[in-house]
Amino acid sequence: MATTGIMNGTLLGVYAGATLIAHATEGSISLSMDTRDATTKDSSGTRSLLEATKSGTISVSALYAEDAAYGVDDLMGAWSGRSQLTVKFSTEVSGDHYWEASAYVTSLEVSSGMEDNVTYSATFELTGAITYSTVA
């Protein structure tokens, strides 16, 4: 049964391949669409737009752990191999909506503050169709 009420952000996770990115503290998806400027002298001084390319990114921030089931080591592999992987932003609760697409790791940043948790963040640039559906 789908989640009811205002959703708790903790439920939504970023999955790379089949595995949840471990120790995450933040996740997000950003979707956008480019436009074509179709303004002409006939547009009466107002800009006219037409549709163009749709695109998106999924980002995740997490705490670093060497023994994470999916962590920096795996992201480094995907980045250095320039390999495409499937990313999913989902609660995995039946009936809830999720986003899924193929993607490349286009950004990976690891930070280590003195006497603080080592953290990292990664961005996945989506390629091809972006699925928006409900968890079975």
Add this chain to the structure above:
Amino acid sequence: MKITLTKNVTLPSGKKLKKGTNFGVVNEYGLELIEAGKAVEFGAEAPVIIEEQLNNLD
């Protein structure tokens, strides 16, 4: 879903995870591992009785 591995598993990515590892997976893959007897849902009791029986087969 969150699962606990009951056997050492090599993920589709090639990464090897040890028995006892707890981690999140998409439902489809979690069920695949559970049906293959390689994992249990997190918090569920592992089928230790069968394992003990297999260990005492002499």
